[in-house]
Amino acid sequence: MIPILDSKRQYAKIGAEVEKAVCEVLRSGSYILGPNCKALEQELADFIGCKYTVGLNSGTDALHLALRALDIGAGDEVITVAFTFVATTEAIGIVGAKPVFVDIDKDTFNLDASKLEAAITPKTKAIIPVHLYGQPCDMDKIMDIAKRHNLHVIEDCCQAIGAKFKGQMVGTFGDIGCYSFYPTKNLGGMGDGGLATTNSEKLRDRMIALRNHGGAIRYHHDEIGVNSRLDEIQAAILRVKLNYINEWNTQRRAHAARYNELLADCADVQTPKELADTYCVYHQYTVKIPNRDEVHKMLQERGIGAMLYYPIPLHLQKVHEYLGVGRGSLPVSEDNTDMVISLPMFPELTDEEQVTVATTLKECIALSKSKVGV
Numbered sequence: 274m275i276p277i278l279d280s281k282r283q284y285a286k287i288g289a290e291v292e293k294a295v296c297e298v299l300r301s302g303s304y305i306l307g308p309n310c311k312a313l314e315q316e317l318a319d320f321i322g323c324k325y326t327v328g329l330n331s332g333t334d335a336l337h338l339a340l341r342a343l344d345i346g347a348g349d350e351v352i353t354v355a356f357t358f359v360a361t362t363e364a365i366g367i368v369g370a371k372p373v374f375v376d377i378d379k380d381t382f383n384l385d386a387s388k389l390e391a392a393i394t395p396k397t398k399a400i401i402p403v404h405l406y407g408q409p410c411d412m413d414k415i416m417d418i419a420k421r422h423n424l425h426v427i428e429d430c431c432q433a434i435g436a437k438f439k440g441q442m443v444g445t446f447g448d449i450g451c452y453s454f455y456p457t458k459n460l461g462g463m464g465d466g467g468l469a470t471t472n473s474e475k476l477r478d479r480m481i482a483l484r485n486h487g488g489a490i491r492y493h494h495d496e497i498g499v500n501s502r503l504d505e506i507q508a509a510i511l512r513v514k515l516n517y518i519n520e521w522n523t524q525r526r527a528h529a530a531r532y533n534e535l536l537a538d539c540a541d542v543q544t545p546k547e548l549a550d551t552y553c554v555y556h557q558y559t560v561k562i563p564n565r566d567e568v569h570k571m572l573q574e575r576g577i578g579a580m581l582y583y584p585i586p587l588h589l590q591k592v593h594e595y596l597g598v599g600r601g602s603l604p605v606s607e608d609n610t611d612m613v614i615s616l617p618m619f620p621e622l623t624d625e626e627q628v629t630v631a632t633t634l635k636e637c638i639a640l641s642k643s644k645v646g647v
Contacts, residue, residue, distance in 0.1 A: 328503030332453025336364035404433035535631035
């Protein structure tokens with residue numbers, strides 16, 4: 274079995290450091306908003322290149338509290354994509370706003386900026402571009418449109434820590450950047466965790482209050498907040514892992530280049546395409562293939578842990594039926610959900626395993642085509 278991700282291999286390398294850090298927290302008696310959380314926030318601000326970060330308990334809460342901090346709520350519209358995880362629109366719904374979908378670019382899987390302006394209405398308050406699979410969006414075009422229309426930008430960087438557009442880290446272009454530390458992420462904890470980035474002291478302070486029951490001072494509550502505090506154990510683990518993130522992202526990029534070589538002779542596989550002047554961190558290595566569902570089944574039967582991210586676009590999910598956005602409205606998103614498949618991708622993946630994955634994929638595609646008489 275070659276899994277989509279193998280966290281045990283990572284733990285074998287850094288487990289001793291992690292255990293030491295966790296035991297120090299346990300002995301300290303400080304478990305919530307302690308010194309590790311404060312240190313991690315500063316270290317991540319330095320790494321990402323922003324003034325401020327706020328540690329939270331999930332990437333979903335980062336998106337939710339970003340919207341709250343920008344006073345986006347009932348009656349407002351937020352433009353985003355349907356080809357993403359539901360947390361992106363879930364956060365919009367939590368604050369009472371309405372998601373407005375724009376189709377994606379057929380090659381990068383990200384928001385198609387050429388279609389963005391047509392979706393803007395008098396009710397539009399913000400844009401949430403998603404840096405999907407670790408691939409940066411075209412932030413020049415998005416920020417230009419946002420500035421001309423006086424719109425906020427919240428970057429969904431939950432799959433893209435360390436990714437860059439024209440040398441600048443994602444999460445530093447818009448008003449707020451949102452990150453997830455879910456265990457499968459490039460920088461993943463051993464439990465839930467999240468982060469918001471900003472260059473605004475006002476927004477930083479608002480999110481700090483919102484994460485702690487709506488008050489900056491203990492037992493003084495200025496508004497309805499939530500309990501969304503990154504705990505000390507996760508912060509300590511993430512501080513250990515942060516020391517390796519550049520190495521791990523470099524290895525992911527090397528694996529992506531290797532896959533590109535191994536699959537270059539197969540016309541049925543469309544490999545990922547990077548925009549010029551971008552640094553993709555390949556949270557997923559996602560290709561487009563024919564007969565996707567049949568091939569996926571074959572790969573699983575042969576021990577290849579390929580995954581489908583994402584098989585149903587959000588505008589066709591039951592949760593968004595009320596929007597009345599039917600099939601055919603986002604053709605590129607819909608086509609991609611029928612064709613994409615993500616191959617095993619993690620820093621410790623071996624060359625031999627990549628050869629096996631690529632060879633098996635090509636064999637399964639050929640077999641699937643013979644079954645349908647292509």
